[in-house]
Amino acid sequence: MEPRYEPQLTLSDAAPVNASDRIEGRKKTPLAALAFYYHSYPQLLSYCDFSVVFSHYLTMIQKELELNRVEIQVSRKVLVVGTGLISQGVIHELIEMGYEVISTYAEDRAPEQGHLSDRPSSMPIHTDGVEVLGPTELVRFGGDPGRFNVSFKIDGARLLEKDVGAVILATDCELDEDLDAWKIECAKRVSSVSRLITALDAKDNGLFLEKTAPLTCVFVCGFTHSSNPYSLRKAINASLGLVSEANARVIFLMEHLEVADYGMERLTHKARDAGILFVRLSGTRPEIKSIGQGLRVSYIDEILGDEVQITPDLVVFEEAYRPPKGASQIADVLGIHLDRRGFFQGDNVYNRPIFTNRAGIWVVGSANGPISLEEGLKEAKAAALEVSKLLGDGTRRVEECRAGIIRRRCSACLTCFRVCPHGAVSFNDRRPIFSALACKGCGICVAECPMGVIQLHDFNDDELKAQIPVSSSALNLVAFTCQNSAFEAWSYASMMGLPLPAGLKVIRVPCAGRVGVDLVLSAFKAGVDGVMVLACHHESCKSVSGSLTAEERIKGIKGLLEKIGLEDERLIFAGIGPGMAFDFVKTAQEMEKTVLSLGKRRTYG
Numbered sequence: 001m002e003p004r005y006e007p008q009l010t011l012s013d014a015a016p017v018n019a020s021d022r023i024e025g026r027k028k029t030p031l032a033a034l035a036f037y038y039h040s041y042p043q044l045l046s047y048c049d050f051s052v053v054f055s056h057y058l059t060m061i062q063k064e065l066e067l068n069r070v071e072i073q074v075s076r077k078v079l080v081v082g083t084g085l086i087s088q089g090v091i092h093e094l095i096e097m098g099y100e101v102i103s104t105y106a107e108d109r110a111p112e113q114g115h116l117s118d119r120p121s122s123m124p125i126h127t128d129g130v131e132v133l134g135p136t137e138l139v140r141f142g143g144d145p146g147r148f149n150v151s152f153k154i155d156g157a158r159l160l161e162k163d164v165g166a167v168i169l170a171t172d173c174e175l176d177e178d179l180d181a182w183k184i185e186c187a188k189r190v191s192s193v194s195r196l197i198t199a200l201d202a203k204d205n206g207l208f209l210e211k212t213a214p215l216t217c218v219f220v221c222g223f224t225h226s227s228n229p230y231s232l233r234k235a236i237n238a239s240l241g242l243v244s245e246a247n248a249r250v251i252f253l254m255e256h257l258e259v260a261d262y263g264m265e266r267l268t269h270k271a272r273d274a275g276i277l278f279v280r281l282s283g284t285r286p287e288i289k290s291i292g293q294g295l296r297v298s299y300i301d302e303i304l305g306d307e308v309q310i311t312p313d314l315v316v317f318e319e320a321y322r323p324p325k326g327a328s329q330i331a332d333v334l335g336i337h338l339d340r341r342g343f344f345q346g347d348n349v350y351n352r353p354i355f356t357n358r359a360g361i362w363v364v365g366s367a368n369g370p371i372s373l374e375e376g377l378k379e380a381k382a383a384a385l386e387v388s389k390l391l392g393d394g395t396r397r398v399e400e401c402r403a404g405i406i407r408r409r410c411s412a413c414l415t416c417f418r419v420c421p422h423g424a425v426s427f428n429d430r431r432p433i434f435s436a437l438a439c440k441g442c443g444i445c446v447a448e449c450p451m452g453v454i455q456l457h458d459f460n461d462d463e464l465k466a467q468i469p470v471s472s473s474a475l476n477l478v479a480f481t482c483q484n485s486a487f488e489a490w491s492y493a494s495m496m497g498l499p500l501p502a503g504l505k506v507i508r509v510p511c512a513g514r515v516g517v518d519l520v521l522s523a524f525k526a527g528v529d530g531v532m533v534l535a536c537h538h539e540s541c542k543s544v545s546g547s548l549t550a551e552e553r554i555k556g557i558k559g560l561l562e563k564i565g566l567e568d569e570r571l572i573f574a575g576i577g578p579g580m581a582f583d584f585v586k587t588a589q590e591m592e593k594t595v596l597s598l599g600k601r602r603t604y605g
């Protein structure tokens with residue numbers, strides 16, 4: 001008898017919800033009825049131009065409706081990592097919602113952003129419901145969302161284990177004054193923004209008020225590192241302080257700036273109105289030299305094309321903010337990604353502002369880059385709301401996991417554990433457990449499993465292969481399209497009536513990472529003339545690494561094609577965003593042209 005794929009439940013105590021209640025309730029929905037009638041009487045809708053698109057969406061809905069629902073018990077404890085006001089904001093929100101908190105931090109030091117003493121009166125320091133561990137080192141992390149197990153080292157030796165349902169990282173960032181990068185000796189005429197603010201607050205004449213004549217001051221931003229809204233705001237506010245306190249003439253020399261933040265445009269207008277000059281230099285750095293007791297700043301003005309020289313009384317360098325020490329160790333243990341700068345979260349736009357690649361772990365405040373206190377506290381609220389969505393009152397009713405395996409054929413090779421970008425696979429008794437709460441149904445593990453024992457409920461091999469067209473005298477093209485991107489682009493193209501190749505068959509997949517070697521070779525085996533794997537762009541892949549994995553895999557399969565006597569141009573990979581209908585058409589037409597030039601091929605195998 002053919003072995004059965006078993007849907008995987010997260011927890012041993014997961015129990016199906018009353019089945020009759022589920023099925024009866026669902027059959028009554030209009031969409032379910034529509035799906036039923038469409039599949040029973042497809043001719044009713046075949047007159048519509050968009051019937052093929054419509055059919056895909058109905059199948060999608062029908063598959064959703066088929067999933068069983070289960071009840072899962074989860075922990076109501078939340079681990080909060082961090083010091084400072086933003087982490088206190090997280091704790092406050094969680095306690096107000098009735099969750100218990102375990103609070104810890106990696107390093108005992110004064111926070112850069114927001115001291116507890118600055119907290120608003122509406123935010124008391126909670127002691128009830130909060131277990132304060134003090135400084136610890138995270139050494140082990142396992143389980144799945146709702147029931148993680150964390151091990152800490154306390155005092156460098158003692159091991160402590162805790163069960164938590166969710167984790168919020170509210171770590172601070174570290175200030176780097178970045179003055180050494182410019183190698184300027186005239187320390188008296190040079191300052192960082194923070195030092196200037198301290199001097200302005202203390203009315204320190206030594207730094208800038210000793211002159212009676214108006215002061216000339218140059219701010220240097222975004223040359224040694226990309227500026228960010230938090231530090232730029234700080235620099236502009238300091239420059240406004242100089243204008244009002246010392247009647248200063250201020251010039252900003254700037255290169256790489258990130259300015260998109262609430263209120264930044266208003267602040268820049270205010271600075272301009274106060275007479276502050278902003279000069280953008282692209283690709284050239286200003287030259288800053290000590291001359292006697294003073295400084296000389298020279299740069300090429302891009303509009304005039306001439307060199308400009310200034311002898312300022314003060315040069316202020318914008319500061320850099322670095323991730324906290326130990327961020328990479330924490331990320332390693334938790335299995336979450338870091339971005340290019342080393343902050344938590346990774347560079348995927350879908351995760352902004354508070355999500356990570358792992359369900360049940362969120363980042364707030366400066367954990368994912370410097371941010372204002374106001375915005376950080378908003379993120380604290382948002383993360384607490386996400387916790388409440390995940391943990392609820394301790395019992396979650398969720399759809400069963402989309403991934404299932406034939407247990408007895410699993411070789412416990414850990415590949416699925418390694419490749420899952422969402423941390424949805426854990427191991428128990430040398431067998432993988434797929435988490436219903438964490439699995440996004442991307443299918444990367446299905447394509448990578450060397451034993452071929454994992455299947456997805458809604459995209460199993462048989463169903464996908466059944467959609468591959470059989471060999472015919474006409475030219476056949478197959479496009480495996482990610483449902484989050486290229487499939488949407490194709491839907492728009494079809495509904496707009498754009499000219500798509502006549503022999504194109506679009507097959508929807510949950511993620512391009514689901515398209516394994518077997519699926520591509522099956523298409524060629526069936527006599528298809530060209531195969532396209534169309535994915536999200538790497539930085540916006542909903543499955544984090546699905547698009548990249550697919551591209552690497554396609555490169556490998558191209559090598560295989562040569563070995564079986566097929567031209568590698570018959571297989572392509574491309575990134576197509578969901579709104580890129582015209583690019584979809586262009587890619588498909590180019591593929592058609594390529595395949596026509598290669599000629600119709602014979603079936604192999």
Ligand code: SF4
Nearest residue numbers: 410411413414416449
């Ligand atoms: S990748 Fe496949 S064979 Fe390996 S552990 Fe996972 S399910 Fe088992």
Ligand code: SF4
Nearest residue numbers: 420439440442443445
């Ligand atoms: S790789 Fe995708 S389908 Fe597999 S367990 Fe992870 S999230 Fe689920």
